[in-house]
Amino acid sequence: MLHFRTEGFNGSAVKYSPFFDNRLAVAASANFGLVGNGRLYFLELTPNGIVPLKWYTTQDSLYDLAWSEIHENQVLTASGDGSIKLFDCTINEFPVQAWKEHSREVLSVHWNLVAKDRFCSSSWDGTVKIWSAQRKQSLLTLPTYSCTYSAAFSPHNPDILSCVTSDSHVRLFDLRAPDSASGHPAMIPIHGSTSAFVPGTLGSSAKQTIVPPSECLTHDWNKYRPSILATAGVDRTVRTFDIRAPQQGPLSVMPGHDYAIRKLAWSPHRSDLLLTASYDMTCRVWSDRSDMLVKDGDLMRTGPIGPTMGSELGRMGHHTEFVMGVDWCLFGSEGWCASVGWDESLLVWDVRAFVK
Template identity: 80%
Template sequence: MLHYRTEGFNGCAVKYSPFFDNRLAVAASANFGLVGNGRLYILELTPNGIAPLKWFTTQDSLYDLAWSEIHENQVLTASGDGSIKLFDCTTDEFPIQNWKEHNREVFSVHWNLVAKDRFCSSSWDGTVRVWSPHRPQSLLTLPTHSCTYSAAFSPHSPDILSCVSSDSHVRVFDLRTPASASNHLTIQIPIHAAPASPIPGPPGIPPAAVPPSEALTHDWNKYRPSVLATAGVDRTIRTFDIRAPHQGPLAIMPGHEYAIRKVAWSPHLADTLLSASYDMTCRVWSDRSDNTTTIGDSDLMRSGPASPVLGMEMGRMGQHTEFVMGVDWCLFGSEGWCASVGWDESLYVWDVRAVMR
């Protein structure tokens, strides 16, 4: 396990470079993101540990980041002042581009992995925006009418975009559809809809007493194009198939003791995902999809919720001493390496296989 201290700055997000197997970036904020500066760290893994390649200090907190998919040295950041900034590792301390249309904090940014000439952002102002790095203004605004914590393009389609928000819904937009009154909204899934049969809730809370709560994070499965995972304040991970939004979650994974801040599907295994939580742990899960039957066309026609599968915790990492805010998988090398950051001013690079039971 490797460690790097982001001294004076509390980690909020971490991402591995899609171009270099030894490079990652961390978005961090002073004073836990409440007030003060932000800092973007570009770090490299060396034979002597983790070494800083460059860092950029910003006037406001940084909450999220995304590597450019078209330029190996460029990184997007999401800022507390409502701006999105693009930094280049080969330039001096100032961003090479700046966008400012959101009216509140920008809480997530995500680069399109298929149509690599666009990216998206989500904000507490109740909107998701689509951008081009070559344009000074946004290409599209998608209203959600509630604080939107996470937005992401599908890794399987250039035009499918999803988000989760404080009103406990997953929204899926298809940019190929006419805008009309729906603003490209094609699917809206209530995350906390009543299940067909009782399922375990968070520890100490009966299943029937779990109310709708804020969804803080979600991620698309890298191998199953219609499956995504959500998590948030209720401490439970849920997976959904967007082909059958009325059927409720495919799988649930309760177990965290406090809110889940980040989930990330494995780039190597279709049934494995990581979570980072305010309970100061990272956990690795199996949604047990290898033990379940894939939804077929006849099943999609059924109405009403189906009974979800109970996923399984396969291990946890408890090295952090404060809220864990971000986690990401390494795309390169032997499967299982990941990185996590937290409010303890710590970045850890570790092997998931070492904590799995």
């Protein structure tokens, strides 16, 4: 396990470079993101451990980041002052570009993996915005009417965008459809009539717990199954959904964390594997047990007793404060990942060493 200390700054997000197997970026904030400066780190993995390539101190807290998909040295940041900034680690002057239309904190940024000239942002102001790096103004504003913690383009379709909000819904926007652009997206109730039930134990048909609606803090698209995404948040439970059947309820559920789940990420190497970071100071690796899901024609569905119970495969408990971010390495052996937390620590570790 490799360690780098973000001294004086509490980590909020980490991302591996999509271009280099030894490069990471970390977004961090002073005073736990409540007040004060932010800092963006460009870091490299070397035979001598993790070394800083460059860092930039910002006037306000940083809550998220995203590597550019068209320039190997550039990273977007989401700031507490409502701005989005683009940094280039080869240029001392910073930022190289900036945008500011959000009226509240920007909580997430995400680059389109297919149409690589676009990215999106989500904010506490109840909107998602679509941007081009070539324009000073946003291309489109999508209202959500609720604090929007996470927004992401589908990795399979450049015109499909999803977000999760404080009102316990996944919103799905098809940018080709006028209804989406006018604020009428497809919606999946995360804690709907079916989603509100969490099975007790695998194989148990009677023990279920009713979970009231709560804020959803994070979500991610499956890299291999185009219609599947996962959500998690304050209720400490991961759920997977098939967007082809929005009212069907979750395909699988994975309860187990002791406190809220702040970040989740599907594996880029396996379709059933995902990683979570939580306020309980652990990172956990899960299988959604998709091998137990049956096929009904072309539609994946749950069995007669409801959603499949996923399984926790292992956990890493080396952080000593809230774990805020986690990401998988795209290159090399399939288990390497990185995590950051409020303990001023970036850890790079192998998931396989913690699997039971």
